[in-house]
Structures are given as C-alpha cells and as structure tokens.
Amino acid sequence: MQKAKVKVEKDFIISRIDRRIYGSFIEHLGRAIYTGIYEPAHPEADEQGFRKDVIRLVRDLKVPIIRYPGGNFVSGYNWEDGVGPKELRPKKLELAWRSIEPNEVGVNEFVDWTKKVNSEVMMAINLGTRGIDEARNLVEYCNFPGGTYYSDLRRKHGYEKPHKIKVWNLGNEMDGEWQIGHKLPHEYGRLAREVAKVMRMVDPDIELVVCGSSGPGMPTFPEWERIVLEHTYDVVDYISLHYYANMPGPDHIDLPDNPDLKSFIAKNLVMEDFIKAVVSTIDYVKAVKRTKKDVYISFDEWNVWYHSFKKDKNVEPWQIAPPLLEEDYNFADALLVSNMMITLLKHADRIKIACLAQLVNVLAPITTVKGGIAYRQTIYYPFMHASNYGDGLVLLPKVESPKYDSKLYTDVPLLETVVIYNDEKEEISVFAVNRDVENSLYVEYDLHGFNGFKVEEHIVYDSEDPFAGNTPENPDRVVPRKERNSAKIDGNKLEVVLPKFSWNVIRLKKQGVN
Known part of the structure; x- marks a missing residue:
C-alpha cells in the first residue's frame, strides 16, 4: 500500500x-x-x-x-x-x-x-x-x-x-x-x-x-x-x-x-x-x-x-x-x-x-x-x-502524495484532499479522494495545533463498478457507507486508509464539546 x-x-x-x-x-x-x-x-x-x-x-x-x-x-x-x-x-x-x-x-x-x-x-x-x-x-x-x-x-x-x-x-x-x-x-x-x-x-x-x-x-x-x-x-x-x-x-x-x-x-x-x-x-x-x-x-x-x-x-x-x-x-x-x-x-x-x-x-x-x-x-x-x-476555515495543506502519469496528464497526485476547521463547533472535516483505481492509500494527517479531537465517523463513497449509477428502478444502487476502524487519531496524528477509487469524509470533534 x-x-x-x-x-x-x-x-x-x-x-x-x-x-x-x-x-x-x-x-x-x-x-x-x-x-x-x-x-x-x-x-x-x-x-x-x-x-x-x-x-x-x-x-x-x-x-x-x-x-x-x-x-x-x-x-x-x-x-x-x-x-x-x-x-x-x-x-x-x-x-x-x-x-x-x-x-x-x-x-x-x-x-x-x-x-x-x-x-x-x-x-x-x-x-x-x-x-x-x-x-x-x-x-x-x-x-x-x-x-x-x-x-x-x-x-x-x-x-x-x-x-x-x-x-x-x-x-x-x-x-x-x-x-x-x-x-x-x-x-x-x-x-x-x-x-x-x-x-x-x-x-x-x-x-x-x-x-x-x-x-x-x-x-x-x-x-x-x-x-x-x-x-x-x-x-x-x-x-x-x-x-x-x-x-x-x-x-x-x-x-x-x-x-x-x-x-x-x-x-x-x-x-x-x-x-x-x-x-x-x-x-x-x-x-x-x-x-x-x-x-x-x-x-x-x-x-x-x-x-x-x-x-x-x-x-x-x-x-x-x-x-x-x-x-x-x-x-x-x-x-x-x-x-x-x-x-x-x-x-x-x-x-x-x-x-x-x-x-x-x-x-x-x-x-x-x-x-x-x-x-x-x-x-x-x-x-x-x-x-x-464543509463550514468554517479552509486550512493550508502541505501534501506529499505518490503521483502517476496518464495518457493525458503527468504528475497526477493519487491524493486530492482539503481540511476544514469549524471553529464555532470545534469540528474538523477532512475531504479526501483516492485516485488509485486499483489500491487503497494510507494517509497520515499531521493536524498541528489540534489536540483532544476524536473520530466521529468516516464516510466512504465507492463502487466496485465505476460505471454504475442510480436509476428509477434502483435509486439506491450506489450510495455512501460508514467505514469502521479505518480512521484513528492519536494526539494530533490522524491515520486513515482510503479505499481504492473513493471519496472520503473523516469527521473529527473536540472531546468534551457537545
């Protein structure tokens, strides 16, 4: 990986x-x-x-x-x-x-x-x-x-x-x-x-x-x-x-x-x-x-x-x-x-x-x-x-990601991501896409200045068939799911595994905040 x-x-x-x-x-x-x-x-x-x-x-x-x-x-x-x-x-x-x-x-x-x-x-x-x-x-x-x-x-x-x-x-x-x-x-x-x-x-x-x-x-x-x-x-x-x-x-x-x-x-x-x-x-x-x-x-x-x-x-x-x-x-x-x-x-x-x-x-x-x-x-x-x-402050990310070349583009990062801090609710939303069509991607987020946060949920949106869609006959064919135990935080280090070819939402909340 x-x-x-x-x-x-x-x-x-x-x-x-x-x-x-x-x-x-x-x-x-x-x-x-x-x-x-x-x-x-x-x-x-x-x-x-x-x-x-x-x-x-x-x-x-x-x-x-x-x-x-x-x-x-x-x-x-x-x-x-x-x-x-x-x-x-x-x-x-x-x-x-x-x-x-x-x-x-x-x-x-x-x-x-x-x-x-x-x-x-x-x-x-x-x-x-x-x-x-x-x-x-x-x-x-x-x-x-x-x-x-x-x-x-x-x-x-x-x-x-x-x-x-x-x-x-x-x-x-x-x-x-x-x-x-x-x-x-x-x-x-x-x-x-x-x-x-x-x-x-x-x-x-x-x-x-x-x-x-x-x-x-x-x-x-x-x-x-x-x-x-x-x-x-x-x-x-x-x-x-x-x-x-x-x-x-x-x-x-x-x-x-x-x-x-x-x-x-x-x-x-x-x-x-x-x-x-x-x-x-x-x-x-x-x-x-x-x-x-x-x-x-x-x-x-x-x-x-x-x-x-x-x-x-x-x-x-x-x-x-x-x-x-x-x-x-x-x-x-x-x-x-x-x-x-x-x-x-x-x-x-x-x-x-x-x-x-x-x-x-x-x-x-x-x-x-x-x-x-x-x-x-x-x-x-x-x-x-x-x-x-996605409410609040967009934080400036420094991203180190593996890259690939395709038929049309070069140096394409596997990871596309943004981190948003809701300073009113003391919540962090991490949006991330793994472009890899074949393999999962391990990502480590260093959230400097953020301590005492816990993982609320990890939403994953993926599909075994990338060309599948929703229809009147099957309107819920491709829907998001909750991923368990794939995102962990220790101090200010968030570790997550992004499934292949997927959209991910990792939501963090300050402990002790309702």
Missing part, C-alpha cells in the same frame, strides 16, 4: 468559507422547471404546483443560493412574460434550446420556491437582446419597496414586500458565439459597466457578477477577462467562470467505451489551472487600476457533462419541457465532481460563489420521473457531504 502525508497548521488559513460556494443553478431548460421542480398534477405537488419530494431533496443539500433563470435562456428572455396572472402569460419560442416556454413559472414563483428550499436567488439579467432598461426595471420590480411603477406592479401581482435579491449576473456567457446577442469583449465590457451603474442607482446594496470566459478552451481566454475587467473593475464584485469537465474536445474521454479513468479523474487539474489564470488576470487589472478593491470569482457553472450529447440530438424541437441535457451519472462522474469540489474549496480565498450546474434533471444531482419518484444521482452525495460538513 502506498503512503501519503498531509500537514496542516491551525493558524495557517486559506480563508473562511463563504457558504455561497455551495450554490446551484436552475435554468428554463429541458425539464429543470417543468416536471422538475414544478409539476401541478404530481401527487406530491403543493398548493403552488411545486413538487414536495424535490423540495425535500434540495433542502438536504443545503444550497444557500440558486442562479436563475439562465444560462443561455436568459439572453432571449423577457422577464415581464413570467409575471402577473398565469392565464395572461404568453407561450414563446425559446430559441436557445429550441423549446416552447409556457411562462407558468417566473420571477415571483421562483422566489417563493427558493424560500421553500431555504435558499436565495442569484438573478441573471438579459444582456443579449436587451440592456439598461430591462436591468433597471427588473431591479426596481424585485427590490424597491413601493410607490413606483414597477414596484407597484409587483405589489399588484401579490408581493407586497420586495424580494431583496442580493446577487445579480450581468448576462450569461457573452463570449460565446452560441449566445443570443454575443458580443466582443470591449462591447460587452462597455455595456456591462453602464448596466451596473444604473442597477446600483436603483439599489446600491446589490452585488454584481460580470461575465468571464465560458471555459479555458475559449479562443478569447484570458484576454476576455482582461478587457472586460478594465471596463468594469470598479463597478462589479465578481467575475464568473464556467467549466464542464469532459465536454467534446481534445481531452474528451468517452466512458465507459474508452475507460481511461486515470485521465478522467484528473480533469479537475484543468479547472485548477483555469482558476489560477483568472486570479492572475484579476490581479493584473487591479495593479493597472492602482486600486485596493478586490474582485472575487463566482464559479457559477461547473459540473461533469458528456453523457447526453447523443440523446439530445434525437429530441424533437419546439416542445414544452423536452428531455434535454439529462445526464445519467455514474460513480466515476461522482468522484470527479468530488475532486472539483475540493478544488473550489482550496481556492476559497478567491472563490466566494459557485453553482453546481444544474440542480434538477438538467446536468443534475436530482432526477425526477414525471408523475413518479425523485431520486439522487451519484453526484448528489459528495456535494451534500461538502455542503453539510
């Missing part, structure tokens, strides 16, 4: 975690809304038509913020179509996903739903077909108390109190040719700056996210970030990043037909390089501007995406809620999501918001059957563990 060592020091802190790093995303796309979160004819529908079984599963994830309504959808969306009496709302051609949008769910209903799941809205505005007017009117509708046209319109629609939406996206993926209203970086930067100005005139307390690159493979990356930030640095709070592991491209791996698991499970290293490049660009613009202000990262789309491309080609266009982007995730996908989650946490000093894309049915940890059950995909579990147990 190979061995790895990790050293952390109680006073060596990367950052306190902003809980919004555990955010997610719902777009008017496929079955995310209709037959996803909303299905009035379902046996478990509540008085507004929202599925209570889905609400329960989302609550268990403890998602603090949910991006809405897109995504590509937002670049052709008129928000006015989704407010007011439902019988008067128009059905529209939705060009981004070649669907029909019935507008039964809009801003107000989605705000209601986020309250049911104990979350908040991260609202995106349309900077594809619209601009300054749409942005200021929507902020007024959502956030202004009353006495003006749009705030009183909201009150007329049954919402006396303002929604007080805090975080706003200035469009979506405006660097992409596929985007309705695609713009060059200087065009978008100028527009975003002016939109930001008027939005803050309506509500000075909002936080704004400007569009970064749609991925590290974009031909304009990272010049896009530089140019956009040179226009907007002083009027925004975050720049967005998007990354989907294993999309078609030079490093695509078609699992399980081409089972290069060693390369597949290392794709979070691409994500890590992407983050570092954007951080460097932010710092460059900050230096050029000679400012002390910090702009942070909103990694508001991230996930694994590749299963549904063939299926999506066979979907007939111009349906309401067609089955689009419905990934049937397997265990290997869940392990890569685990690594990506660890990557985000290791950069918590710069990443304050992140959104697993998406939440229900579309690239999602939760899948529903129309009229039937809602169940957890494999990726549900590592995200749930991180969100439930």
Whole structure:
C-alpha cells in the first residue's frame, strides 16, 4: 500500500468559507422547471404546483443560493412574460434550446420556491437582446419597496414586500458565439459597466457578477477577462467562470467505451489551472487600476457533462419541457465532481460563489420521473457531504502524495484532499479522494495545533463498478457507507486508509464539546 502525508497548521488559513460556494443553478431548460421542480398534477405537488419530494431533496443539500433563470435562456428572455396572472402569460419560442416556454413559472414563483428550499436567488439579467432598461426595471420590480411603477406592479401581482435579491449576473456567457446577442469583449465590457451603474442607482446594496470566459478552451481566454475587467473593475464584485469537465474536445474521454479513468479523474487539474489564470488576470487589472478593491470569482457553472450529447440530438424541437441535457451519472462522474469540489474549496480565498450546474434533471444531482419518484444521482452525495460538513476555515495543506502519469496528464497526485476547521463547533472535516483505481492509500494527517479531537465517523463513497449509477428502478444502487476502524487519531496524528477509487469524509470533534 502506498503512503501519503498531509500537514496542516491551525493558524495557517486559506480563508473562511463563504457558504455561497455551495450554490446551484436552475435554468428554463429541458425539464429543470417543468416536471422538475414544478409539476401541478404530481401527487406530491403543493398548493403552488411545486413538487414536495424535490423540495425535500434540495433542502438536504443545503444550497444557500440558486442562479436563475439562465444560462443561455436568459439572453432571449423577457422577464415581464413570467409575471402577473398565469392565464395572461404568453407561450414563446425559446430559441436557445429550441423549446416552447409556457411562462407558468417566473420571477415571483421562483422566489417563493427558493424560500421553500431555504435558499436565495442569484438573478441573471438579459444582456443579449436587451440592456439598461430591462436591468433597471427588473431591479426596481424585485427590490424597491413601493410607490413606483414597477414596484407597484409587483405589489399588484401579490408581493407586497420586495424580494431583496442580493446577487445579480450581468448576462450569461457573452463570449460565446452560441449566445443570443454575443458580443466582443470591449462591447460587452462597455455595456456591462453602464448596466451596473444604473442597477446600483436603483439599489446600491446589490452585488454584481460580470461575465468571464465560458471555459479555458475559449479562443478569447484570458484576454476576455482582461478587457472586460478594465471596463468594469470598479463597478462589479465578481467575475464568473464556467467549466464542464469532459465536454467534446481534445481531452474528451468517452466512458465507459474508452475507460481511461486515470485521465478522467484528473480533469479537475484543468479547472485548477483555469482558476489560477483568472486570479492572475484579476490581479493584473487591479495593479493597472492602482486600486485596493478586490474582485472575487463566482464559479457559477461547473459540473461533469458528456453523457447526453447523443440523446439530445434525437429530441424533437419546439416542445414544452423536452428531455434535454439529462445526464445519467455514474460513480466515476461522482468522484470527479468530488475532486472539483475540493478544488473550489482550496481556492476559497478567491472563490466566494459557485453553482453546481444544474440542480434538477438538467446536468443534475436530482432526477425526477414525471408523475413518479425523485431520486439522487451519484453526484448528489459528495456535494451534500461538502455542503453539510464543509463550514468554517479552509486550512493550508502541505501534501506529499505518490503521483502517476496518464495518457493525458503527468504528475497526477493519487491524493486530492482539503481540511476544514469549524471553529464555532470545534469540528474538523477532512475531504479526501483516492485516485488509485486499483489500491487503497494510507494517509497520515499531521493536524498541528489540534489536540483532544476524536473520530466521529468516516464516510466512504465507492463502487466496485465505476460505471454504475442510480436509476428509477434502483435509486439506491450506489450510495455512501460508514467505514469502521479505518480512521484513528492519536494526539494530533490522524491515520486513515482510503479505499481504492473513493471519496472520503473523516469527521473529527473536540472531546468534551457537545
């Protein structure tokens, strides 16, 4: 058995975690809304038509913020179509996903739903077909108390109190040719700056996210970030990043037909390089501007995406809620999501918001059957563990791990890990992935400055078949388990054996603390 060592020091802190790093995303796309979160004819529908079984599963994830309504959808969306009496709302051609949008769910209903799941809205505005007017009117509708046209319109629609939406996206993926209203970086930067100005005139307390690159493979990356930030640095709070592991491209791996698991499970290293490049660009613009202000990262789309491309080609266009982007995730996908989650946490000093894309049915940890059950995909579990147990301070780790070379990458560490100290509860959470597809890995953690802790539990998520997944017929095929006597602590030395190809959560608690 190979061995790895990790050293952390109680006073060596990367950052306190902003809980919004555990955010997610719902777009008017496929079955995310209709037959996803909303299905009035379902046996478990509540008085507004929202599925209570889905609400329960989302609550268990403890998602603090949910991006809405897109995504590509937002670049052709008129928000006015989704407010007011439902019988008067128009059905529209939705060009981004070649669907029909019935507008039964809009801003107000989605705000209601986020309250049911104990979350908040991260609202995106349309900077594809619209601009300054749409942005200021929507902020007024959502956030202004009353006495003006749009705030009183909201009150007329049954919402006396303002929604007080805090975080706003200035469009979506405006660097992409596929985007309705695609713009060059200087065009978008100028527009975003002016939109930001008027939005803050309506509500000075909002936080704004400007569009970064749609991925590290974009031909304009990272010049896009530089140019956009040179226009907007002083009027925004975050720049967005998007990354989907294993999309078609030079490093695509078609699992399980081409089972290069060693390369597949290392794709979070691409994500890590992407983050570092954007951080460097932010710092460059900050230096050029000679400012002390910090702009942070909103990694508001991230996930694994590749299963549904063939299926999506066979979907007939111009349906309401067609089955689009419905990934049937397997265990290997869940392990890569685990690594990506660890990557985000290791950069918590710069990443304050992140959104697993998406939440229900579309690239999602939760899948529903129309009229039937809602169940957890494999990726549900590592995200749930991180969100439930990953509060507090991210500690700076010094990791010594065996490495390997794969077909696509070199010097890949077998161990991917992060240590989080909850200073309020006197608890430590160790998240760890063993990338080794054949053997267990022994790891010794030197938790310097931490004495008197005991092992509460060791959660293991693994599968003998890395390509196994959960299905409507067998929704609990791949689930986590409790490992006994595999994690031991003596003083400040934690020793643990990580099973082959596994995600692990080792929870420690200070003795004598309830």
